[in-house]
Amino acid sequence: MADLDAAWTRLETAAKAAGQQRIVDFFRDEPGRLEALTLDVAGLHLDLSKQAWDEAGLEAALDLAHAADVEGARAKMFGGEAINSSEGRAVLHTALRAPADAEVKALGQPVMAEVEAVRQRMKAFAEAVRSGAIKGATGKPFKAILHIGIGGSDLGPRLLWDALRPVKPQIDLRFVANVDGAEFALTTADMDPEETLVMVVSKTFTTQETMANAGAARAWLVEALGEQGANQHLAAISTALDKTAAFGVPDERVFGFWDWVGGRYSLWSSVSLSVAVAAGWEAFEGFLRGGAAMDEHFKTAPLEKNAPVLVALAQIFNRNGLDRRARSVVPYSHRLRRLASFLQQLEMESNGKSVGPDGKPAQRGTATVVFGDEGTNVQHAYFQCMHQGTDVTPMELIGVAKSDEGPAGMHEKLLSNLLAQAEAFMVGRSTEDVVAELKAKGVSDAEIATLAPQRTFAGDRPSTLVVLDRLTPETFGALIALYEHKTFVEGVIWGINSFDQWGVELGKVMANRILPELESGAAGDHDPSTAALIQRLKK
Numbered sequence: 302m303a304d305l306d307a308a309w310t311r312l313e314t315a316a317k318a319a320g321q322q323r324i325v326d327f328f329r330d331e332p333g334r335l336e337a338l339t340l341d342v343a344g345l346h347l348d349l350s351k352q353a354w355d356e357a358g359l360e361a362a363l364d365l366a367h368a369a370d371v372e373g374a375r376a377k378m379f380g381g382e383a384i385n386s387s388e389g390r391a392v393l394h395t396a397l398r399a400p401a402d403a404e405v406k407a408l409g410q411p412v413m414a415e416v417e418a419v420r421q422r423m424k425a426f427a428e429a430v431r432s433g434a435i436k437g438a439t440g441k442p443f444k445a446i447l448h449i450g451i452g453g454s455d456l457g458p459r460l461l462w463d464a465l466r467p468v469k470p471q472i473d474l475r476f477v478a479n480v481d482g483a484e485f486a487l488t489t490a491d492m493d494p495e496e497t498l499v500m501v502v503s504k505t506f507t508t509q510e511t512m513a514n515a516g517a518a519r520a521w522l523v524e525a526l527g528e529q530g531a532n533q534h535l536a537a538i539s540t541a542l543d544k545t546a547a548f549g550v551p552d553e554r555v556f557g558f559w560d561w562v563g564g565r566y567s568l569w570s571s572v573s574l575s576v577a578v579a580a581g582w583e584a585f586e587g588f589l590r591g592g593a594a595m596d597e598h599f600k601t602a603p604l605e606k607n608a609p610v611l612v613a614l615a616q617i618f619n620r621n622g623l624d625r626r627a628r629s630v631v632p633y634s635h636r637l638r639r640l641a642s643f644l645q646q647l648e649m650e651s652n653g654k655s656v657g658p659d660g661k662p663a664q665r666g667t668a669t670v671v672f673g674d675e676g677t678n679v680q681h682a683y684f685q686c687m688h689q690g691t692d693v694t695p696m697e698l699i700g701v702a703k704s705d706e707g708p709a710g711m712h713e714k715l716l717s718n719l720l721a722q723a724e725a726f727m728v729g730r731s732t733e734d735v736v737a738e739l740k741a742k743g744v745s746d747a748e749i750a751t752l753a754p755q756r757t758f759a760g761d762r763p764s765t766l767v768v769l770d771r772l773t774p775e776t777f778g779a780l781i782a783l784y785e786h787k788t789f790v791e792g793v794i795w796g797i798n799s800f801d802q803w804g805v806e807l808g809k810v811m812a813n814r815i816l817p818e819l820e821s822g823a824a825g826d827h828d829p830s831t832a833a834l835i836q837r838l839k840k
């Protein structure tokens with residue numbers, strides 16, 4: 302503990318010192334900077350040299366990781382210990398992408414036989430749906446899948462589908478998440494129940510939104526195909542097998558997973574069966590292989606060359622050392638445009654905690670806000686604030702080195718924007734430079750005095766670049782696993798349990814209380830604002 306406190310203090314001191322200098326100058330003062338802060342892992346190239354740390358800052362961050370015993374925590378996670386202590390569960394999403402012959406135990410019990418058995422059933426199902434061996438009730442093959450789920454049962458598979466989907470897919474995969482009937486109506490309007498397979502995805506099989514949409518989908522099927530027919534169009538993915546049977550899904554159409562897989566870490570499981578069907582099993586297996594490659598790296602690389610550790614430490618340096626309370630993630634890739642939404646759950650649900658597993662307050666600030674969308678689009682939206690706003694927001698910019706998709710010549714334009722933004726964030730543009738340009742254009746001194754400051758860029762805004770060699774199932778898997786392990790390392794250093802989510806409960810309980818009040822009009826005991834709104838909104 303004393304070591305850890307001292308390591309935190311060293312980090313904070315080092316960050317303060319680094320913050321007095323300009324990032325761009327670190328390159329001048331540290332000849333080995335680029336070499337020390339770039340690495341190639343599992344088809345990803347990472348460049349953390351434009352981050353806010355100097356050599357001493359990086360060293361202090363690595364010391365902090367050692368003092369927090371990241372390596373010990375990592376061994377406990379891979380060893381299947383109950384590191385999700387508030388729920389007494391192991392954390393083994395890594396087993397879902399491990400080879401069948403790996404030796405993995407959850408709380409001492411071997412898991413790989415079960416994992417492999419479900420994988421084989423998923424594979425057989427995916428192939429049978431694709432080949433038409435499994436058909437709908439009227440004998441037609443399935444041309445579409447309606448994937449119903451929310452949170453971890455939605456965000457990961459949606460992103461995975463965007464990443465892997467063929468340009469002209471054999472199977473049209475659609476998603477419904479929200480308990481806003483508009484989403485169901487808009488998504489199903491042009492779907493034919495006779496040719497649609499409905500997959501209900503819920504770890505708990507109790508989530509209000511998913512159960513409401515599942516009921517709606519079932520009714521939509523029953524109307525077209527009758528009770529018996531509807532069942533042939535249903536599949537369920539859950540850890541609650543008793544509940545799937547009660548919903549009417551035949552056993553052979555139920556695909557399980559385990560309580561040692563958190564919802565936001567579940568896209569490696571049967572939760573992504575819809576994608577495995579629609580993109581094909583081979584693509585899904587490639588995704589698993591990519592995740593496993595990152596696991597191997599995370600487990601074995603020394604901390605100073607460990608990609609998830611370095612990305613986590615850059616975040617901690619910014620967040621705790623320099624008090625930067627937001628981070629923006631911008632993939633220069635249309636297929637990865639939903640990455641920030643996925644990371645919002647992964648990082649903010651995992652690490653948005655203020656107390657540790659011992660119930661004591663966290664000593665330092667934990668998860669920050671993460672936001673973002675696809676580049677270049679965001680350059681024409683919020684990047685003004687990133688370049689010239691009063692707060693510095695660290696960025697992660699993600700690119701794909703090679704792509705043959707779409708019209709010729711576009712990819713280079715996309716990449717030029719990615720590189721230009723990262724350079725502009727760091728280097729900025731000096732007032733002298735702006736003044737010289739305005740003078741050369743014949744602008745008057747009076748105008749220059751007001752214009753030049755407005756056209757100056759302070760720069761010195763840190764960013765990390767992640768460049769995928771190509772966007773393949775493997776590199777995409779490696780990217781997601783990178784972020785999972787980054788999130789884990791941060792949780793270890795902040796001293797919190799990254800694997801529970803008590804903070805989502807209160808709102809659910811209160812919604813269940815308000816629902817009958819809206820329906821019947823009899824208002825319960827509420828604060829004046831809520832009571833007035835119930836009066837206004839009730840039926």
Ligand SMILES: O=P(O)(O)OC[C@H]1O[C@H](O)[C@H](O)[C@@H](O)[C@@H]1O
Binds near residue numbers: 505511
């Ligand atoms: O998969 P489900 O059990 O339906 O849960 C869906 C989601 O809802 C919950 O409220 C949790 O916050 C998420 O972690 C979870 O992914």
